[in-house]
Every structure is written in C-alpha cells, then in structure tokens.
Amino acid sequence: MKRTLFLALLSAGLLSLNAQAVAAEGGAKLTDAQIKAIIDAQPMPTGKMLADNCSACHGTLGAEFNEAMPPLAGMKKENFIKLMKDYRANAFPTIVMHDVAYVFTDAEIEAMADYFAAQKAEEWTRPDFKGAHE
Amino acid sequence: MNKIALLGALTLGATLSLSATASEHGHAAAKVEPWTLQHWDETAAAMPKGDAMRGSELHKNSMCMTCHGENGVAPSRNAPSLAGNTPEFIYKTLLDYRSGLRNEGDGKSSVMIAATQPMSNQHMADLAAFYAQQVIPAPAAMASVDPQIDRLVRKGDASRMITPCASCHGAHGEGNEVTPALAGQTAHYFVRTMHAYKNGHRNNDINEGMSQFTHDLTDAEIDALAQYYASLNRKP
Amino acid sequence: MSQITRRDLIKIFGASAVATSGLLGASKEAYAKSSAHIVIVGGGIGGASFAKYMRLANADVKITMIEPHPQYTFCPGSNEILSGHETLENLTVNYNTLKSRFNVDVIQDVATEINYEGHQVNTLHNGKISYDKLVVSPGPDFDFHFVDGYSAELxxxxxxxxxxxxxxxxxxxQQIDSMPQGGVLLISSPRMPYRCPPAPYERASFVANMLKETNPTAKILILDSKDNYVFQNHFEHYWKQNHQFGQEGSRxxxxxxxxxxxxxxLDATNKIVTTTSGEQIKAxxxxxxxxxxxxxxxxxxGLALGSNWVPYEPKTxxxxxxxxxxxxxDMVDAPMPKTGYVASNQAKVVAAAINDLLAGREPGTPFITNNCVAMAAEDYGMTITATFRYTGGIKDKGFSTQVRTSAITDNPYTNRIRAEVAKNWQRTFRKDMFS
Structure with missing residues (x-):
C-alpha cells in the first residue's frame, strides 16, 4: 500500500513538473500517434532546414572546429546516423543529445546525415571558407 | 637536449598543485607549475593500479563515450581516439585537465576540465586501464609516403634540431609509457594539437619535450604528419 | 531595438548622421533592379541570423539592415555579469563581419514607418528605403504599466x-555589490510571456552564489507573478543544497x-513595493x-492587429x-518561448522561405527547435529541448510542441558538463550569427 501510494505521489509529481514545462513552452502534450499524424501530413522538412537547427551548438553549417562540441561538417554519413539513432534509443548517457534526437524520424536523420556529409570539414570562419564541396 | 637539461634544472623540485581548478571564463585560472621529469617519475610511480571494468563504467557514466566513442574510437574529429593508447599517457592527460595545466583556451578544453573535476586518481587510472585495453581499428592501407615525411619520422632533421618522431612515439606510432600512441589518431585532432604546441597554447608536456620540436615544423609538414599517422597501422 | 529613447538617438546620431546619410542615400539609388532587395528592421539575434542565413542561401540578393545601435550585446550569459563570471565586453559584438564578409549593408538608423503598398520603409535619417521583402525583428518593448510608479525613466x-x-x-x-551586509535584493518576476523564461531564477541563483561569499547574511526575495516556472525543480534542488532553500535562514x-x-x-523614494496581498516590502x-x-x-x-503580439502565417x-x-x-505570437535560440531558427525559416519564393518555388516545411541551457551556478547546468513542428493547420498557431527538460541527477559529472555545454553554446551561438 505504502509503495503504491508513494508511486502514485511520485507520478503525480512528475506529471505536474511536466505540465509546468509544457506550460512554459506554450504547447499541449501530444501522443506518439498525434505526432506521427503531424509528421505524415506535411512534406518532410529538407535536410538543410533540419540541420540548420544544429548550428547554435555545432556552428554554422556544422563547421565549428574551435570548440569542445563536436563539429558535424564532413562527418561520415554512417557515423552520423549511428550516433543519432543511439541517442534516440538512449543507448548510453549523454548530456543533452538523447533529448535532442528523440524527435527525429529515420528519414530525417538520413537527410541531416547527407547534408552534413556534404559540408566541407573546415572551420567556417576561415576567410577562404567556401562551404559545401563544389 | 640542451634545452631539456636547462629547463629541468630550473624547475627541479617544483610541485604540481592538483587541487587547483581552472575555468575558461570569469575567474583567473590557478597557476599550475609545469611538469619536471622528476615530478612525473614520482607521479607515475604513485599511479594507482587501474581496473578496466570500473573504467568501462566510468567511460559511460561520466559521458566520455559521447565524444570519444563507444570503444574509445572517436566518431568526430575534434576529440581524439583513446583506444589502445598508453595508460600513463591517459592518466597524465586527465591529471593535467583536472589541474588546469592543459587548457588550450577558447573553450577547447573547457568540457574536459569540467569532466575531470569529480575524478579521483583511482578513477583516472581505471579509465586509463580501460582505454589501453581497447583496440584501434587498422586504417585502410597507407598511400605512398612522401620521402621527406618518412625521413622526418625516422631520421628527424638535425639542421632544425628535430629528433625523429619515431624515437619517442615508436616505429609504428605505438607510443611508449607517457609518450602517446599516434597511429590511427584523428588527423584533425593531431593538427590541432601540433598547432597548440607550436603557438604556446599547450604546455603540459614534460620539460617542453614535445613543444620544442613543433616550432620549426611548417604547416604543410604538420598536415602531412597528421595524414601519415592517421593512416599508420599500430601493429604491422 | 527596444526602448529607443530620445537620449539614445541624440547620442548615436548627433554627430555622424549628417556626414554619412548622403553616401548611404547614394548607395540606395544604386541597387540593381535585377536582384531582389531585402530589408531587415532590427539587428538583434533574429535580424542578424536572418541576414547571414539569407546570404548563405543566396549570393545575389541585396540585403540592408536598419539598426539604431553600432553594437549588439547578447542577453544569454548576462546574468553571469552580476556574479563576476562574465563581462559586457565579452558579450558585445559589432556588425563588421556581417558587412564585410556577408555583404550586408548595415545602416545605423531608426526605422519609423512601413508603406505596405509602396514597398518602402521610412527611416529617421536615410529617408525612404524601397524593398521587395521586409523582415521585421525589433524585439520586444517593455511594458511598465503593470507596476504603478515604475517607468522606463526609473x-x-x-x-x-x-x-x-x-x-x-x-x-x-554595482547596486548588488554595494548592498550593506545582510541587505535584501528583491526580484519581481513577470507573467508569461517574457524573454528567456528561466532567466529570473538563474539571476537569483548567480547572485546568491556570489553573496554566499561576499555578503553571506544578505537575502534574495523573488516575488513572482506566476505560480510555477520552468526548471523550478532544478533551481529548488540547487538552492536547497547550497542556500538552505525552504528552511529558516534561507538565502x-x-x-x-x-x-x-x-x-x-513601486514607491521609488522609499524603495518599497506593494503586492496584491497588500503587503509592503522594503528592499x-x-x-x-x-x-x-x-x-x-x-x-x-499595425503588425500586431491591435493586440500586444504579432500574428503570422506559420509556414513562412x-x-x-x-x-x-x-x-x-520575441515579438511574434508563436507557441514558442521567447528565446534567442527560437528567434534565430525562425530567421532561418524566413531566409529559406524567401529564397524559395524568389526562385519561384513553394516554400518547404518549417522546422524549429529551442534546445536551450540554463545554469544555477558555474558548475550546475540544466537543459530543455523543445521541437516545434508545422501542423499545416491554425490550431496551436500552426505548430505542435514536443518538450523535455533534463532530469535532476546525482551523477557528479552531469551537472558540471551541462554547465560547460551552456558556456560552449553561448560562444558558438554568438559566432553563428556575428562571425
């Protein structure tokens, strides 16, 4: 009984915390089915549209080579896909990537992998930087 | 060799403060004394016996895996591969991050400095044992080696007082005690490290044992050495 | 940006405006008719991100940015100035790279009026500037009328x-540093929505950490206009561990x-605030x-259509x-928090949409994230990841929300590295738009 009560309280606590977070973000909690319906109803965002969301941490075009965060520009496609799928599956502890990756579909991960694989693996702030391979 | 003897004499007896912490921003980083050969010998002798199993757990739970890869083979280029490197090198590197002696600036070392703060010497020895046990995959067959680079590696360049890389790092880049293995290392990380030594951003080597050889290397030579070691098979 | 005072304008334009306006005027005439002219109002995170990503997408368009200030100071990281871990100088960037490398014409001026049908925006000093596309990103203004006696002047x-x-x-x-021993800092945290939801608590946390060393008997009183806030569990956890939160004598x-x-x-003369419960508090x-x-x-x-926030077509x-x-x-009425991260990603959506439209293509599906970090201390960070997917409908203002916040953990590595990731992000983020 005690244990059940404790668990009930715990889950109520988690729910209210979750509700707070959702309130702060201004949205409602969606089921997996609802999310799938939203994804299926629209054309997939381009690899670039998805990948440009990574730039705040990994640098413009994923080409920030001067920080501790790993650059993504020029990363091998299979490395990117394996890592993102591992993050999505919460295969090992990470700081934030498992919470970033869980929203992406296989096709979206692949589109981002293609995009980053096509970027030049050099620091983008270099004066002679040209971006993607010609 | 003269350089080493002189510096060794000057800094003899200096101790390394392991309690000092460093931050990339705001506070002034604590001043940490550079290594002397004697101090390293004492530190190496006092290195705890590492447990690879415990190291494996720590590799996962302290987030090392995120950048250095599941088996110590880095999936991206900013972080080095650690698989198969020498326990002494890994141990000393972790000590140097914790003390703030290794701090390349601009945020390059900030995550490693933060990640090592909670670590005990035992933790570091455990991680070192784990990485030493991992195997770096054999690279694809090496393309032809520029004879000049081959000479630099095997014979050095007396005119610039550059000793052969292989004399410390091994004929197959396999490393030797505190001197790291280089074979199979991420080329980008190799280049970054050499430039950090060359430009004085990195000074955790013992008696400037590495940095003194980088000052006269050209950028082209550094790039070529990076390619050479990235494609060198540690076990021929 | 926000809060342009008369004094600001005199300070900025008093001497130099006359000298430069002729030259800038001439360049306006010289814009080729063949390539589109895109004008941006506001050079903050939104405007600067747009300018750069528009240029990356399209080498030919003319891009002009109208921004009153010669420099921009980032808000992310600025709470740490209060505890001495960060400086204004380090958070301040200029427009030189946008001008030289990304060929953006940055005009130091104030945009005043849009002539929608004439496709022109009027400015204080450079007259009317014609545009093919106009991107408006002036940020928020502050609204002082909720607190009687408070004002922009105060x-x-x-x-x-x-x-x-x-x-x-x-x-x-300077005020916090010169508080008497045992003094009180009062922070009033506003209702949603406001810029960077966890920041009032991050501010309290950084200041408390400093006071613990410099003024250990001082107190911080947070008067909140909300009943809960994002990362509340993290902040309270940290404050319990470090500031006796919830106990007698809590900092x-x-x-x-x-x-x-x-x-x-606010009674400014006597430094007293009054709350809804009628209580009067001196600090x-x-x-x-x-x-x-x-x-x-x-x-x-008229962009807000009579409300306080600006409605929009979700796709573009x-x-x-x-x-x-x-x-x-920040000014957009989107179901997203008002953060720089969101502003920069909205900017990328607009850059892609304009580039598609100029090429005669249908704009693609937008995708926006807010993967943000906050800190309770230099060694305690927390993360939130929010994803906003375009739904195609008008419900929820066109976007769905998926959100996760980082869990409280006893892993000693996690909190420290999260904080370092926060600092790393701040640096990379600044570079992403201004370098």
Whole structure:
C-alpha cells in the first residue's frame, strides 16, 4: 500500500513538473500517434532546414572546429546516423543529445546525415571558407 | 637536449598543485607549475593500479563515450581516439585537465576540465586501464609516403634540431609509457594539437619535450604528419 | 531595438548622421533592379541570423539592415555579469563581419514607418528605403504599466530591470555589490510571456552564489507573478543544497502569485513595493523585470492587429498584414518561448522561405527547435529541448510542441558538463550569427 501510494505521489509529481514545462513552452502534450499524424501530413522538412537547427551548438553549417562540441561538417554519413539513432534509443548517457534526437524520424536523420556529409570539414570562419564541396 | 637539461634544472623540485581548478571564463585560472621529469617519475610511480571494468563504467557514466566513442574510437574529429593508447599517457592527460595545466583556451578544453573535476586518481587510472585495453581499428592501407615525411619520422632533421618522431612515439606510432600512441589518431585532432604546441597554447608536456620540436615544423609538414599517422597501422 | 529613447538617438546620431546619410542615400539609388532587395528592421539575434542565413542561401540578393545601435550585446550569459563570471565586453559584438564578409549593408538608423503598398520603409535619417521583402525583428518593448510608479525613466536610473544586457546590467551589479551586509535584493518576476523564461531564477541563483561569499547574511526575495516556472525543480534542488532553500535562514525566498507574489506598486523614494496581498516590502535593491509586448515599430505599423503580439502565417512567418513583410523573434505570437535560440531558427525559416519564393518555388516545411541551457551556478547546468513542428493547420498557431527538460541527477559529472555545454553554446551561438 505504502509503495503504491508513494508511486502514485511520485507520478503525480512528475506529471505536474511536466505540465509546468509544457506550460512554459506554450504547447499541449501530444501522443506518439498525434505526432506521427503531424509528421505524415506535411512534406518532410529538407535536410538543410533540419540541420540548420544544429548550428547554435555545432556552428554554422556544422563547421565549428574551435570548440569542445563536436563539429558535424564532413562527418561520415554512417557515423552520423549511428550516433543519432543511439541517442534516440538512449543507448548510453549523454548530456543533452538523447533529448535532442528523440524527435527525429529515420528519414530525417538520413537527410541531416547527407547534408552534413556534404559540408566541407573546415572551420567556417576561415576567410577562404567556401562551404559545401563544389 | 640542451634545452631539456636547462629547463629541468630550473624547475627541479617544483610541485604540481592538483587541487587547483581552472575555468575558461570569469575567474583567473590557478597557476599550475609545469611538469619536471622528476615530478612525473614520482607521479607515475604513485599511479594507482587501474581496473578496466570500473573504467568501462566510468567511460559511460561520466559521458566520455559521447565524444570519444563507444570503444574509445572517436566518431568526430575534434576529440581524439583513446583506444589502445598508453595508460600513463591517459592518466597524465586527465591529471593535467583536472589541474588546469592543459587548457588550450577558447573553450577547447573547457568540457574536459569540467569532466575531470569529480575524478579521483583511482578513477583516472581505471579509465586509463580501460582505454589501453581497447583496440584501434587498422586504417585502410597507407598511400605512398612522401620521402621527406618518412625521413622526418625516422631520421628527424638535425639542421632544425628535430629528433625523429619515431624515437619517442615508436616505429609504428605505438607510443611508449607517457609518450602517446599516434597511429590511427584523428588527423584533425593531431593538427590541432601540433598547432597548440607550436603557438604556446599547450604546455603540459614534460620539460617542453614535445613543444620544442613543433616550432620549426611548417604547416604543410604538420598536415602531412597528421595524414601519415592517421593512416599508420599500430601493429604491422 | 527596444526602448529607443530620445537620449539614445541624440547620442548615436548627433554627430555622424549628417556626414554619412548622403553616401548611404547614394548607395540606395544604386541597387540593381535585377536582384531582389531585402530589408531587415532590427539587428538583434533574429535580424542578424536572418541576414547571414539569407546570404548563405543566396549570393545575389541585396540585403540592408536598419539598426539604431553600432553594437549588439547578447542577453544569454548576462546574468553571469552580476556574479563576476562574465563581462559586457565579452558579450558585445559589432556588425563588421556581417558587412564585410556577408555583404550586408548595415545602416545605423531608426526605422519609423512601413508603406505596405509602396514597398518602402521610412527611416529617421536615410529617408525612404524601397524593398521587395521586409523582415521585421525589433524585439520586444517593455511594458511598465503593470507596476504603478515604475517607468522606463526609473529603469534607466536607480531601478534597472537589466532585462536587455547593457548599462542597466552594470548598474544592477554595482547596486548588488554595494548592498550593506545582510541587505535584501528583491526580484519581481513577470507573467508569461517574457524573454528567456528561466532567466529570473538563474539571476537569483548567480547572485546568491556570489553573496554566499561576499555578503553571506544578505537575502534574495523573488516575488513572482506566476505560480510555477520552468526548471523550478532544478533551481529548488540547487538552492536547497547550497542556500538552505525552504528552511529558516534561507538565502533565497520565493513567493508565488497565489501567495501574494505579484508586485503592483513601486514607491521609488522609499524603495518599497506593494503586492496584491497588500503587503509592503522594503528592499535595498529592487529589480523589477517588466512585462513585455511587441516592439513599438511593430505595434505602430499595425503588425500586431491591435493586440500586444504579432500574428503570422506559420509556414513562412509572413505577416498577416502584407505577404511581403515577415515577422520574427520575441515579438511574434508563436507557441514558442521567447528565446534567442527560437528567434534565430525562425530567421532561418524566413531566409529559406524567401529564397524559395524568389526562385519561384513553394516554400518547404518549417522546422524549429529551442534546445536551450540554463545554469544555477558555474558548475550546475540544466537543459530543455523543445521541437516545434508545422501542423499545416491554425490550431496551436500552426505548430505542435514536443518538450523535455533534463532530469535532476546525482551523477557528479552531469551537472558540471551541462554547465560547460551552456558556456560552449553561448560562444558558438554568438559566432553563428556575428562571425
């Protein structure tokens, strides 16, 4: 009984915390089915549209080579896909990537992998930087 | 060799403060004394016996895996591969991050400095044992080696007082005690490290044992050495 | 940006405007008719991101940015100025790289009026500037009327809100540093929505950590106009461990709205605030974070359609007023938090949409994230990841929300590395738009 009560309280606590977070973000909690319906109803965002969301941490075009965060520009496609799928599956502890990756579909991960694989693996702030391979 | 003897004499007896912490921003980083050969010998002798199993757990739970890869083979280029490197090198590197002696600036070392703060010497020895046990995959067959680079590696360049890389790092880049293995290392990380030594951003080597050889290397030579070691098979 | 005072304008334009306006005027005439001219109002995170990503997408368009200030100071990181871990100088960037490398014509001027049908935006000093596409990103303005007796003038004086990094941040730091031993800092946290939801608590946390060393008997009183806030579990966890939160003698006290936390009145002369419960509280330093609304430029040009925030077409962030005018950043009435991260990603959506439209293509599906970090201390970070997917409908303003926040953990590595990731992010983020 005690244990059940404790668990009930715990889950109520988690729910209210979750509700707070959702309130702060201004949205409602969606089921997996609802999310799938939203994804299926629209054309997939381009690899670039998805990948440009990574730039705040990994640098413009994923080409920030001067920080501790790993650059993504020029990363091998299979490395990117394996890592993102591992993050999505919460295969090992990470700081934030498992919470970033869980929203992406296989096709979206692949589109981002293609995009980053096509970027030049050099620091983008270099004066002679040209971006993607010609 | 003269350089080493002189510096060794000057800094003899200096101790390394392991309690000092460093931050990339705001506070002034604590001043940490550079290594002397004697101090390293004492530190190496006092290195705890590492447990690879415990190291494996720590590799996962302290987030090392995120950048250095599941088996110590880095999936991206900013972080080095650690698989198969020498326990002494890994141990000393972790000590140097914790003390703030290794701090390349601009945020390059900030995550490693933060990640090592909670670590005990035992933790570091455990991680070192784990990485030493991992195997770096054999690279694809090496393309032809520029004879000049081959000479630099095997014979050095007396005119610039550059000793052969292989004399410390091994004929197959396999490393030797505190001197790291280089074979199979991420080329980008190799280049970054050499430039950090060359430009004085990195000074955790013992008696400037590495940095003194980088000052006269050209950028082209550094790039070529990076390619050479990235494609060198540690076990021929 | 927000809060352009008469004094600002004189300070900025007094001497140099006459000398430069002729030259800038000439360059306006010289714009080739063949390539589209895109004009941006506002050079903050939204405007600067748009300028750079527009250029990366299209080498040929003419891009002009109208921004009153010669420099921009980032808000992310500015709470750490209060504890001495960060400097205004380090957070301040200029427009040189946008000008030289990304070929953006940055005009130091104030945009005043949009002529929608004539496709022109009027400025104080450079006259009318014609555009093919106009991107409006002026940020928010502060709304002082919720607290009787508070005003923009008081904020510029002895009651800095410091909710836009700059001189007010330095002033607030100086006030906190010179508090008497055992003094009280009062922070009034506003209702949603406002810029960077966890920042009032991050501010309290950094200041408390410093006071623990410099003024250990001092107190921080947070009067909240809300009943809960994002990362509340993290902040309370950290404060319990470090500041006796919830116990007698806690360094930080938090009063939610339902317990009378809403500040209604400021007596500036006596440094006393009045709350909804009628209580009067005196403090040594009073930091009232005002409510916000869309910037005056957006409101006066009708973009908010009579409300306080600006509605938009979700697929492209085109305004509801005219299809060639786009709206981004804190002023937009999107179901997203008002953060720089969101503003920069909205900017990328608009850059892609405009580039598609100029090429005669249908704009693609937008995708926006807010993967943000906050800190309770230099060694305690927390993360939130929010994903906003375009739904195609009008429900929830066109976007669905998926959100996760980081869990509280006993892993000693996690909190420290999260904090380092926060610092790393701040640096990379600044470079992503200004380098």
């Amino acid at each position: 904020a510029e004086g002895d009651f800095p809100h410091a909710w836009k990094a700059g001189p007010q941040t330095a002033k607030l730091k 930080i006290e938090w009063i939610p709205a339902k317990k009378g936390g809403v500040v209604t009145k 040594d330093v009073i930091n009232i974070i005002p409510e916000e609304k869309a910037g005056r430029f957006a409101i006066e040009n 962030f085109a305004s509801k007023v005219h299809p060639d005018v786009y709206v981004i950043g």
